[in-house]
Amino acid sequence: MGDGGADEVLVVGAGPVGLTAACQLARLGVRPRVVETLAIPTTESRAVAVQARNMEMLAALGVLDRLEERGRRIPGLEISDGRTGRTHARMEFGEIPSRHPYMLDLPQPDTEAALAERAVELGVVVERGVTLTTLTQDDDGVDVTLRSASGAERTARFGWVVGADGGHSTVRAQVGTTLHGSFVGQHFAMADVDVETTLSLDTIRMFTHPDGPGMLFPMAGTRARVLFQVAEPGDGDPTLAQIQALAEARMGGAVNCSDPRWLTYFEIHHAQIPRYRFGRVLLGGDAAHVHSPAGAQGMNTGMQDAANLAWKLALVARGRADAALLDTYHDERHPVGADVVRQTTTLTNIGTATGAEAVVRNLAFFVVGHVRRIGEAAATKTAELTVAYPHSSLSVQHGRGVRAGDHAPDPAGTSVAVEQLLARPGFTLLVFGPADLDRLAATLGELGTVVPVVTEADRGVGVVDADGVLAHAYGLGSGGLALIRPDGYLGLVADSADDRLLHHYLQVNLHVGSRATA
Ligand SMILES: Cc1cc2nc3c(=O)[nH]c(=O)nc-3n(C[C@H](O)[C@H](O)[C@H](O)COP(=O)(O)OP(=O)(O)OC[C@H]3O[C@@H](n4cnc5c(N)ncnc54)[C@H](O)[C@@H]3O)c2cc1C
Structure with a gap:
């Protein structure tokens, strides 16, 4: 562990954001090392509301049922x-x-406990009582100093570091950036x-x-x-x-x-860092944005940061995609964070x-x-x-259909919920109408699963959409494909199930196929 492998990821902080990142990375084949200063989890209730978008993600991750029991x-x-x-x-x-x-509604420690349970199932060990104190990086990796509760320090090297170490982030300071905003509030x-x-x-x-x-x-x-x-x-x-x-x-x-x-x-403070990616170091959650609790957005936004980042980092750390893919983490999530800071400031001013x-x-x-x-x-x-990420380089549309960059619609009335399909790690390729499924599966390879949407149960595996509600929701009643990313958002939408479109998307937009470089 921590011996310089380009595939090794260190997650700093086991709050809701670090734990979400760790779980998502692990289910996508990259088991990260996780360090957390606190010897035992906090009992401070903090964020008490889990929002619908996060519940969709947590359902696919296998965590939502546990939250429902507690909330x-x-x-x-x-x-x-x-x-x-x-x-x-x-x-x-x-x-x-x-x-x-x-x-x-449930106390944040219960949310963290459910995520921690899932992390254990996925083979992730949270090293408690361990604090990151220094961090430097070069083209090939990141060197860190980790201090244990006894004060003993050791150095380690990782391919990538996720800074999920909260509002007073050491990782943020170590990469030389600061929160920009207002630190005098109600x-x-x-x-x-x-x-x-x-x-x-x-x-x-x-x-x-x-x-x-x-x-x-x-x-x-x-x-x-x-x-x-x-x-x-x-x-x-x-x-x-x-x-x-x-x-x-x-x-x-x-x-x-x-x-x-x-x-x-x-x-209340309202602030955000100017960039979310610093070479091999990625920041998310409170380390990247702090704001008013109005609207209960803080933890939810941070966990969505983690879901957005994890699948990209897993592809890069496993050498399946070029590191340029990680720039889309900043491109997609920084505007969302900025909007949350703006909206919660306005809401707070209105409320007070x-x-x-x-x-x-x-x-x-x-x-x-x-x-x-x-x-x-x-x-x-x-x-x-x-x-939604309609302007992202990862959102590509060919012809009619639901807008690429939107979250995948999940209407009631099908044999399987889309969020259940997303419980399978990787991408989900929904295919509507006649198509060469073998060819599409060969093109997608181990990146994910091809799921035909069929109208009759006897056509074998796939989603049975007898009343056409899924085809209608995706605007692909005449055929086509929709590639759902592991975070639930639509990457490629095409009104033709042409595997060349998929191949081009994977190569050009996802940067899949080349080795990772910083
Ligand atoms: C009083 C209060 C009320 C709040 N109410 C709400 C609310 O109603 N709704 C809402 O959405 N949000 C609320 N929040 C915000 C919410 O708690 C945060 O947005 C959320 O905790 C962010 O999660 P995180 O994982 O990014 O950071 P944190 O939860 O802060 O987790 C970071 C973790 O990193 C660890 N750590 C820090 N430095 C290091 C280091 N150098 N090495 C190793 N580990 C480290 C910390 O011990 C901590 O466990 C509230 C916050 C506070 C303080």
């Missing part, structure tokens, strides 16, 4: 006046275009508590108030996250009595808090507005809550279902 499905979000209890708006998640039309008091309330716990709640908003995120049982904007944080952590006083003032007295597991203040701006804000909430299409659009965006 609470949330079908909607309600915004009300914290003094009167009057509802401004309710946003429903039930109509969002996903097989998972809800938010799943302050919040936060608590992870048991709640007793007459309010239904199937809803995420935001309460408007002249002194600042309050939020309630129900988790399993009576456990919940509550948070309140405060003018100035006090010394140390807030007390349960202070949290209860805020709840009484700003949640209409409807919420009683007890049994605190975590009490803290935090200040006072005076005349608050009146306008409340009117806007009314519109979002009462104009169905606007509410659905907001819910779809929050679920990260609008993320």
Whole structure:
């Protein structure tokens, strides 16, 4: 391990992003080494909401069922006046275009525990109590210093390093970059508590108030996250009595808090690094972007970074693709991170507005809550279902069909869900209509699986699409192919199942076939 092999990958940090990267790499044939400073996992609840786009990825990874066991499905979000209890708006998640039309609320340590279980199944060992302290790279590899809990230091060399070491990233500092943005923001008091309330716990709640908003995120049982904007944080952590006083003032007295597991203040920062790739070092998650928890995007965006990166890095580390493929990680994910930073800044400013701006804000909430299409659009965006890469060099379209760069549609009504197909590691090539399947399979090779979409079960293997819902969703009723990447996005879409198009795509767009170079 760590002896200089070009195929060896080091993942720094075993938070949700590092663990996602490790699991995805391992299922694609590259078992990384993972180091984590903490001797035991954190108990801080942090990110409590898993979004639909992430659930789709986690279902294919074999992790979602474990999260469902530990979490609470949330079908909607309600915004009300914290003094009167009057509802401004309710946003429903039930109509969002996903097989998972809800938010799943659970403490971040439970999400991490489920990912860690999956990592073990995939043969990944997390080395706890080990901290990366230095990193330098040359054309052929990356040299690092790893310090154990006893203080002993050793050096090691890797082909590639994934910096998933959070907001205070050492990897980020070692490659010589910094977060650019704003580091002075609103302050919040936060608590992870048991709640007793007459309010239904199937809803995420935001309460408007002249002194600042309050939020309630129900988790399993009576456990919940509550948070309140405060003018100035006090010394140390807030007390349960202070949290209860805020709840009484700003949640209409409807919420009683007890049994605190975590009490803290935090200040909102909005920032991003200018590049996600530095030669053989790739950064993702909080190491690459930090922002407000408004909209519950932080962990979800980071885990999607990891899913986007892992399959590309696996191909490169295994020598199947040129390292140029890794540039598309920055090209695709940096704009997504920038958008999240922008959107969460705006949402936070709207949520914390006072005076005349608050009146306008409340009117806007009314519109979002009462104009169905606007509410659905907001819910779809929050679920990260609008993320797409149509301008990426990896998104190629020939003729009609669903837009390349979009996430693969997964409509109900077929014999097998698309997300189940994606549980097989690698690419999934959906083939509609007559085609030379053997030729397509030979062209795709061990990169993935060819899946014919058939209308009758007796035609053998494939997806039975008796009512044509899949063909309709892909716009390929007259035949064609759709190549789904391992992260669930559409790479190549063609209205002809011509293996030459596939061959060209693999060679020219994916850079498959040449040896990896930095
Ligand atoms: C108070 C608070 C509330 C939040 N609420 C929400 C929310 O509601 N919704 C949401 O989406 N997000 C929320 N977040 C953000 C969310 O927790 C992060 O976006 C998420 O944890 C990012 O995951 P990550 O894996 O990138 O980083 P982290 O979770 O920070 O994991 C990084 C890991 O790397 C380890 N590490 C660091 N340096 C080294 C090193 N040199 N060597 C080895 N290991 C190292 C750390 O110990 C850590 O375990 C919140 C965060 C905080 C602090």
